[in-house]
Amino acid sequence: MTLAVRYTAARTLDTAPAPGVEPGPGEVEPAPACVGICGTDLHIFHGDMDARVATPAVLGHEMSGRILRVGPDVEGWRVGDAVTVMPLRRDDTCPACHAGHQHICRHLDFIGIDSPGAIQQPWTVPASTLTRLPESLPLDRAALVEPTAVAVRDVGRAQVTDGEKTVVAAGVFNSGLRSRPWPADGTKYDYQDAPPEPVARARAIAEVCEEHGTSLPAAVIAFPTTRPSTVNVTLGMRDRAQVTQNVALQRSAVPRALWHDLRERGLIRQDVPTTVGGVP
Known part of the structure; x- marks a missing residue:
């Protein structure tokens, strides 16, 4: 008997017989x-995505394996081929x-996430x-391969070259510390409680941001670099309000003097430029 690991409720998994769907036309097994285990899988496990995920749900979109069976009308694949899956099924009909x-x-x-x-x-795909x-x-x-491909794609689109300084705000921005104007104790960082030192530093930066009439999230997005490559800042947004907030932050003006003050107070590196990346 083959088994599947299923998410059934917040912080709850079980095992059950796998559905074992025979591959149809255009499908392989x-x-x-x-x-x-992706960060999204952890969000699901913690119950944060119950509004989207129907239970019981079989998770897992980062994988490798070998083909067991090939469905009708499938060309170019044979049993035993080593494969990974790009986990996006689209309709190819919408605008x-x-x-x-x-x-x-x-x-x-x-x-x-949306299907097993x-x-x-x-597993049939x-x-x-x-x-x-x-x-x-x-x-x-x-x-x-799948998570690595995301990173490679982002770096390629940013056209980053050797020696350039960049800031990637995805993980920190969305995991809590810099997603709020004032980070609080108990903030999650990489799905664990943030250590006190980063929280204290984020609060200090937020205080300087407030003095300059801006916010910590806006400063993260506008951080001046040789070639800005703030990527994936909307990754993980759960509702329209969060996406709208991030779009607005992309357009917000951050005073250039902010970077000078942060550098002078030892809150950012001394080599961060203070003459670019904002408004006078």
Whole structure:
């Protein structure tokens, strides 16, 4: 008997027989060998996404494995091929897809969140979501292809080159410390309680931001760099209000004098430029 690990309620998992859906036309059945635990999976496990995730839910969208069965009309794949999955199923019919923006398809199915994921044996997915893995790549490492691809894509779009200074606000901005004008005790940082030192520093920076008529989140986004590459700042936003707030922050003006004061008070590095990245 094959099993699936299921999310059933906040901080609760169980095991149950896997559905075992036979691959249909255009589908394949890979056997997951390794599955990564994404930050989104942790949010789901903590109960933060119950409004979206239907229980019981089989999680897992970072994976590697080998094909067990190939459905009708599937070409280019055979049993035993090593694969990973790009976990986005789109409809290719909506205006976003027609405009070439399939990643924001109006009916996007994020496999492993909106439909059953890879923490099961076996697993049926569209053949169009497969990416071939080189045989030289160990499967335990190959499970990290999907999150690594996100980072590589971001760096590529930012056109960062050797020696340039950048700021990536995604993890810190969304995990709590800098997502609020005044970070509080008990703030989560990388899904754990933030140490007191970063919280104290974030509060000190927030105080200087307030003196200059701006906020800590706005300063994070506007942080002056040789080539700004603040990326993925809307990742993890759960409602329209949060997305709207982040869009507004992108357009907010941060005084240049803020960087000078932060540097003078030892709250940012001395090599951070103070003549760019804001308004006079």
